[in-house]
Amino acid sequence: VVVARHLADATVAAGRSGAWRLCEMALRDGGRLYLEFWSGGRTGRSETQLLAAVPAETVAAELAERGAVIVHREETQVESAEGQPARTLARLVAEWHR
Numbered sequence: 001v002v003v004a005r006h007l008a009d010a011t012v013a014a015g016r017s018g019a020w021r022l023c024e025m026a027l028r029d030g031g032r033l034y035l036e037f038w039s040g041g042r043t044g045r046s047e048t049q050l051l052a053a054v055p056a057e058t059v060a061a062e063l064a065e066r067g068a069v070i071v072h073r074e075e076t077q078v079e080s081a082e083g084q085p086a087r088t089l090a091r092l093v094a095e096w097h098r
Contacts, residue, residue, distance in 0.1 A: 001032055002023050002026060002027060002034070004019065004033065004034070004035050005035075005036045005037075006037055006038070007035070007037065008035055008037035008059050009037040009038045009039075009052055010050060016054075016062055017062065020062055020063055020065075020066045020068070023066075023068075023094075023096075024066045024096055027095070028096050028098070029098075031095070032071070032094065033063075033093065033094040033095070034091075034092075035090070035092040035093075036089065036090070036091050037053075037089070038051055038087055039053055039054060039055055039059075039075055039089065039090035040053055040075070040087055040088025040090075053087070053088070056073065056075055056092065059092060060073065060092060063092070066096075067097075068094040068095065068096055069094065069095050069096070069097060070094050071093050071095055072091070072092065072093035073090070073091070073092050073093075074090070075088050075089065075090045075091075076088070076089050076091075077089075
């Protein structure tokens with residue numbers, strides 16, 4: 001099992017590609033990847049912001065390119081600080097089948 005909370009939204013496409021490659025190698029004989037990341041809201045990143053939303057469709061497509069099968073997907077609205085709009089949190093579960 002690989003659990004990655006806020007990995008997808010803490011890095012850029014090249015970083016995610018390397019992470020998905022690592023997951024593919026670690027899980028090719030079985031197991032699951034559990035992801036949780038911001039998928040909605042502000043997608044731009046400032047110098048002080050560590051996380052930037054990544055659409056769940058983007059992450060699912062990147063995983064599919066590496067041969068993963070998405071076995072579970074959900075997106076929920078999470079209340080933000082007062083005066084801020086709610087943000088969307090995505091959870092994906094992926095497997096690699098031989």
